[in-house]
Amino acid sequence: MVSMKQSLQLRMGQQLTMTPQLQQAIRLLQLSTLDLQAEIQQALDSNLMLEAVDDADDTPAEDDLDGFEEPPAVEQAEAEPEAPLPEPAAAATDVIPDELPLDTDWDDIYDGATSYSARDPDDDYDPLEHQSEAGGSLREHLLWQATLSTFTDRDRLIAEAIIDAVRDDGYLGCELADIRAALPADWQVETDEIEAVLRRVQHFDPIGVAARDPREALLIQLRQLPPETPWLAQATELVERHLDLLASRQYAQLRRRMKLDDDAMQAVMALIHTLNPRPGASISAQRTEYVIPDVFVRRHNGEWLVELNREATPRIRINRYYASLIRRADNSSDNLTLRSHLQEARWLIKSLQSRNETLLKVARCIVERQQAFFEHGEEHMKPLVLREVAEAVNMHESTISRVTTQKYMHTPRGTLEFKYFFSSHVMTSDGDEASATAIRARIRRLIAAEDPASPLSDSRLTELLREEGIEVARRTVAKYREAMGIASSTERRRLR
Numbered sequence: 001m002v003s004m005k006q007s008l009q010l011r012m013g014q015q016l017t018m019t020p021q022l023q024q025a026i027r028l029l030q031l032s033t034l035d036l037q038a039e040i041q042q043a044l045d046s047n048l049m050l051e052a053v054d055d056a057d058d059t060p061a062e063d064d065l066d067g068f069e070e071p072p073a074v075e076q077a078e079a080e081p082e083a084p085l086p087e088p089a090a091a092a093t094d095v096i097p098d099e100l101p102l103d104t105d106w107d108d109i110y111d112g113a114t115s116y117s118a119r120d121p122d123d124d125y126d127p128l129e130h131q132s133e134a135g136g137s138l139r140e141h142l143l144w145q146a147t148l149s150t151f152t153d154r155d156r157l158i159a160e161a162i163i164d165a166v167r168d169d170g171y172l173g174c175e176l177a178d179i180r181a182a183l184p185a186d187w188q189v190e191t192d193e194i195e196a197v198l199r200r201v202q203h204f205d206p207i208g209v210a211a212r213d214p215r216e217a218l219l220i221q222l223r224q225l226p227p228e229t230p231w232l233a234q235a236t237e238l239v240e241r242h243l244d245l246l247a248s249r250q251y252a253q254l255r256r257r258m259k260l261d262d263d264a265m266q267a268v269m270a271l272i273h274t275l276n277p278r279p280g281a282s283i284s285a286q287r288t289e290y291v292i293p294d295v296f297v298r299r300h301n302g303e304w305l306v307e308l309n310r311e312a313t314p315r316i317r318i319n320r321y322y323a324s325l326i327r328r329a330d331n332s333s334d335n336l337t338l339r340s341h342l343q344e345a346r347w348l349i350k351s352l353q354s355r356n357e358t359l360l361k362v363a364r365c366i367v368e369r370q371q372a373f374f375e376h377g378e379e380h381m382k383p384l385v386l387r388e389v390a391e392a393v394n395m396h397e398s399t400i401s402r403v404t405t406q407k408y409m410h411t412p413r414g415t416l417e418f419k420y421f422f423s424s425h426v427m428t429s430d431g432d433e434a435s436a437t438a439i440r441a442r443i444r445r446l447i448a449a450e451d452p453a454s455p456l457s458d459s460r461l462t463e464l465l466r467e468e469g470i471e472v473a474r475r476t477v478a479k480y481r482e483a484m485g486i487a488s489s490t491e492r493r494r495l496r
Contacts, residue, residue: 025351029358029399032406033292033312040314040352048322049338049345053315138170138209138283139163145204151197158189158197162210170209170217170280172198208279215243221275234258235271246272249493293410295363297374304374306363308356309410316352318345361393362403366421373421374411378441383425383433426476428469439470440480447486452494 031039044050136144142163151159161182167173176194183189201210202220211217218239225232238246238258245254255265276282296307326338366389372380386404390397404418425433446464450456456464458478465472486492 021347025354028351029355030402033294036313043348047341047345049319049341050316051319053317138280141283142204155197158194159201162198162201166210168280169278172210172212206279206282214277217279218275231268231271234268291408291415293408293415294359295409297367297409297411304367306367358403365389365392370421379438381435381437383435384422426472434470440484443480455489455492457489
């Protein structure tokens with residue numbers, strides 16, 4: 001029989017842990033400016049120790065708060081804040097510690113209201129309720145017009161069935177037989193009756209909606225033009241009989257079949273280009289996304305300066321009146337709540353200050369390494385990866401990734417996301433490196449200068465780039481071209 005006995009062993013090891021304040025700092029760092037504004041406003045609403053700093057009243061509190069030193073308002077800073085040392089947690093009835101244990105949450109220590117606990121959990125809260133409304137959908141726009149039209153009750157229901165079948169691009173998404181099958185069988189609706197209602201719907205705004213194909217959509221729009229419109233008859237003939245040749249850019253054959261010279265053909269094409277082949281695209285229910293720059297980049301006395309956008313986020317500070325109500329030796333529930341609010345407010349301000357400092361460090365490093373871009377444009381963008389910036393500012397790559405996501409820089413060349421300045425590299429013939437952004441800019445330049453009647457193919461673009469010292473494969477050029485939304489050479493062909 002083998003005997004078993006218990007024993008104690010000591011082992012040393014390392015484990016990555018984070019304090020709650022570090023967790024908060026990381027979370028705030030990855031928020032966009034709009035999300036950060038909402039977060040700060042939520043903290044102001046739920047934490048009585050926080051108050052916004054007005055432009056006219058910019059004086060921080062100076063009272064001695066029983067050992068709780070008030071931090072200054074969130075401003076630009078040059079130095080990286082030191083990481084706080086963890087201390088043991090206190091019980092709920094003890095004095096609130098300055099720091100919390102590692103890998104703990106706010107609710108483990110504090111019982112006061114926080115930015116997340118202030119809301120009653122029993123409330124039916126809808127996070128989307130107070131968001132701004134997006135534009136109306138195409139379906140709503142068409143139904144509104146159907147309501148205002150002089151339809152009979154029967155025709156209005158048929159029109160609603162047709163509108164329900166309209167896709168987002170404005171085209172009818174099913175056959176008339178399917179719409180007929182969706183209507184009540186006892187109505188005995190004929191296809192001709194649905195066709196008549198469809199023609200009325202097709203003249204709703206936008207003109208050509210509910211068309212069954214591009215030819216029908218374009219013809220509806222052409223027939224709405226005044227009869228005296230120049231080249232209207234020729235444009236109608238082209239769309240009715242030769243739209244396939246137009247789609248394939250076979251302009252020579254188009255001229256022969258329509259018996260038009262170059263000038264006349266260009267006039268007809270100009271008229272057709274005023275039409276909308278996707279009628280539904282003019283009405284979208286997508287929410288508009290606004291970009292607020294986090295930093296400003298400007299040139300001053302021959303140097304590029306980086307400054308925080310102070311108007312992007314509200315400045316906050318400790319409320320001196322409520323902080324003065326805290327008593328040192330009082331362990332009552334009200335006093336502990338005040339102290340917990342004060343500690344949370346201090347950590348929030350420190351986290352915001354740390355966020356601003358990190359943004360400045362990364363932005364200044366990017367501007368320093370991409371000065372050629374700011375001086376001369378996209379074609380002079382240098383290759384840059386997260387690791388290079390992380391080493392330069394002495395931070396981890398994950399931190400750089402967070403600070404460059406949804407953060408924007410207002411520059412003389414436009415408002416650009418931090419990640420825009422990072423790209424892979426391609427070796428040049430002289431042993432140097434060219435960034436993918438610079439290569440894409442050169443491709444755009446070459447295409448912009450091409451002959452519309454004989455556009456550059458991907459193979460020809462590859463040869464021209466090779467002449468400039470950039471060795472890239474044809475498939476790489478095609479990938480960059482497609483990523484920029486540029487059509488192929490066949491689709492770019494135009495009349496002279």
